[in-house]
Amino acid sequence: MKKLSVARLGRSVGLKGEMKLHELTDFPEQFKKGAVFHTDRGELTIQSYNPKRGTVKFEGIDSPEEAKRYTNAYLYSDEERTKRELQLGEGEYFWFDIIGSDIYEEGERLGKVRDIQRLPSCDYLDIATDETLIQEGLSKSFLLPFQDPFIKEVDTTDKRIEVQGAKDILEAS
Secondary structure, X not given: OOEEEEEEEEEEEOOOOEEEEEEOOOOHHHOOOXXXXXXXXXXXXXXXEEOOOOEEEEOOOOOHHHHHXXXXXXXXEEHHHHHHHOOOOXXXXXXXXXXXXXXXXXXXXXXXXXXXXXXXXXXXXXXXXXXXXXXXXXXXXXXXXXXXXXXEEEEOOOOEEEEOOHHHHHHHO
């Protein structure tokens, strides 16, 4: 099971064991009553979640002292659960489905997505350049906007993304 960080727990709030919840996901709807998350310190089940206040209360944690034991702990989900419980819209993808994908432009492999950078304007694919292109003197990595007109087709099954204009960006990097 590959762990996905979905939140980090912050300081204790109030007298009943509530904690600040710092979301690391685009899907806050997963923080619902009864949802179970893994931490490096054991499993936690959500008793209540207040998105307006950014706080969460877990079953069995009823005092500030108990809550403080989990300060800075990460809440984890996994890929299977995420795909099962969360619905994507047309043209939307989970980051874990994109990371590791090969980037192709007109049949030429340009590299592999190693990460995604979230910037205010859009998300950028952080691409490790194919070794043969590095040997030709091109940059070891480059960023490609994950938006039109650069992204032509995404195949999450084969982990392959067809792009256009990416080689120009690579050559200018």
